[in-house]
Amino acid sequence: MATLNTYLNFNGNTEEAFNFYKSVFGGEFLVVQRYKDSPGCDGMPVDDQEKLMHIALPIGGNILMGTDITAPMPPATLGTGISLSVDATSEEEAKRLFDTLSAGGTITMALEKTFWNALFGMATDKFGIQWMVNYDYK
Incomplete structure (x- = not known):
């Protein structure tokens, strides 16, 4: 594959x-x-x-x-068309990743326990890249 x-x-x-x-x-x-x-x-x-x-x-x-990106290519446009999703191997790792990635950026959804039995949060880092951090309790 x-x-x-x-x-x-x-x-x-x-x-x-x-x-x-x-x-x-x-x-x-x-x-x-x-x-x-x-x-x-x-x-x-x-x-x-x-x-x-x-x-x-x-x-x-x-x-x-x-x-x-350099000329003659048009400048990169950072936006909301994509998010990078990272699956942590522990709750502690999820918290560390989320706190570090969101530092200097914007938290879209605080890292918290969800109804689908995961710890999940969304943030845009200081470079304009959107991240989703997930730790599945299953």
């Missing part, structure tokens, strides 16, 4: 965002590739050459990936 991973687009702050996600989830980056290290990018503005063309952070059995 195919594997589905998440790829996030940012407007120049991918490195900051992924260092934050690394601090939340742990692990090491599989790849950190800047535009300047790629063939055919020497004509780009110097500032764009320093941006991240690709970064990958394993989380559980999946990989969170990202890039800085």
Whole structure:
């Protein structure tokens, strides 16, 4: 079966965002590739050459990936079209993940026990990415 991973687009702050996600989830980056290290990018503005063309952070059995959008691509629009859902392995982990991800962001739904027998909360992090944190008591 195919594997589905998440790829996030940012407007120049991918490195900051992924260092934050690394601090939340742990692990090491599989790849950190800047535009300047790629063939055919020497004509780009110097500032764009320093941006991240690709970064990958394993989380559980999946990989969170990202890039800085540069011209001629239109800027990334962060919005409500997607949420990343993370399933914690314990109540304590769910609380830590939720508190860390929501710090500096906006809590949409406080982390609390639900009628479907889970601890669940929703927040938008300080980079505009929406997260759902879940711990299933079953």
